[in-house]
Every structure is written in C-alpha cells, then in structure tokens.
Amino acid sequence: MKYRTHFEGAEKYPQSQQNGTDIVQAHEWGKYVGRADYTFKNGEFTLQSYSLIPVNLKTKIKNADGKKVRVLIQDEIAQNQAVYDTLKPFQDKGQAALNIQIGQTNDLLQGERKIVRNNQTNLGRLIATAHMQRANADFAIMNSGGVRASIDAGNISYKDVLTVQPFANIITYVDMTGAEVINYLNVVATKTRDSGAYAQFAGIAMTVAGDQVTDVVIAGKALDSTATYRFSIPSFNAAGGDGYPNITAHPAFVNTGYVDAEVLKDYIQANSPINAADFAPQGEIIYK
16 A cells, blocks of 8 residues: 655654554655664564655855855765666656646746645646546645645746646545535635645635635535535545545545646646636635
C-alpha cells in the first residue's frame, strides 16, 4: 500500500506511522536525503536517530555589494561524471517533452504555499474547475496541499503543470443528496487554515462559521437537501487524506482514472489563453 503526505518541519521525527511502519519525508524537491538509523534486537526495530542530509542546498545571503546571492550551505557534493553521462540523454529527452508550450496566461496564477493554504486563489479555482468539468460535476473540491507552485504570467509549459500537481492523484467524483453534501462540507470546508487540508472550491458558494456551513448555493440555486449533487475530489482526499471523510465505499463513488495533471493540462490547452481574472474568487466562500 502506498502512503503520500507532506510533513511540516520534515527534519523532525517521527512524522507518521501506518500499521506500525514509520512513514517519513525528507522535506521536498530533493533538497535533502533523509537518514534513519535503527537497531534490530529480539525481532524488533528501534529508531536511534533521524537526520536530513542537504544535497547541494543553497540559501540567499547579501554579498558585499548588498545584493542577494545564492550560496551553498555546505561543501558541494561533486557529481559523478560517469553517471551524469549515462543519464544526460534521458534528461535531455525528458526536458524536451516537459518544455512544450501548452498554453498561456495573462497574469499570475497564485499557488504560493502561504497564500493558497489560507485563501481561495485563482489557481485553486482553475484546478477545481478543470476537475469539475472532466467529471461533469456540479461543484469541485481541491485540497490546497495538492497545489505545489504558482504559474507565472506568459507561456505555460507541461513542466509548469507537473510542478503544480506532481503527485499523480486521480480525479474522482461522488453523487450525494443535499443532506449528505452538508454533512460532508461541515467537515471539509471547516478545515484549519494554513494547512494542506484547507479546501479550494469551484461551482459552489457558502458561509463557513466554526464547524458548520450555511447558505450553500450550487449552480446559482440554494442547496436542496433532497436533490442529488455531484462533486469532484482528488483520490487522496476521497480515501481520507488530510482528514477528509473516506467516501470510497459510497455506492455512488467513481474513480475516473484521469490523472490530475493531465486534466489540468487538457483544460489549459482547450481554454488558452487563460484569463486569470475569470478564476479570481468573488467572495463565494465567506469565512466568519
């Protein structure tokens, strides 16, 4: 079974356990190699220490001229030329495919971690809209932890899309009654800000206060507790990730098989140039 999560302060340990197995993450983007030392005695493993080893990690400092420059925080680890020469042709081939332009945007699509985990953003709305359209859903929910970067104004490459959504989550959807939707939103829409669980929305409006949502509007109409609504959700969250309710056993749950990055790529290609203002939040989600 595979587990995927992101841990704040990834240099600390332990981070999580699943069925007695330690689950760790050495921060992000290959910046570190994580090292865990165990002892094995009497049939049991015991953790002795855990540390992060920087991999040619750089930090910004001011030089003598007062300009910010990036410098290594430790001695440089020299690359192995034989390994480099062997892998370089594959890297070049991959880069050629990644750098293909798939569209354009006239303004920044905001996915910066500190912003997207605390506010509705145009990129969060764009991703949710792409998922919603592919699933033919009434509204969409996208966890902000699955939005890993912004997209700058100008040309958009396939690499940009994979940088934003690198986890290969699958688009899923479920049909629920309005009453079920309210119960679900009471858990999901009230997730703490400044966390990956904070949800981005498309196609829905509501007021969030404490642990409850009210004034829910879908497709311009007040939610009907007896009507049926379809919403899309990443597979990670559908299975209970980020503390969302596990809905995979719901009789109307569907795993579409579509990978999130491919869905976003197709949407951008079909709707380019992207007008960032079209996805700007208009106060649909009100927090009190």
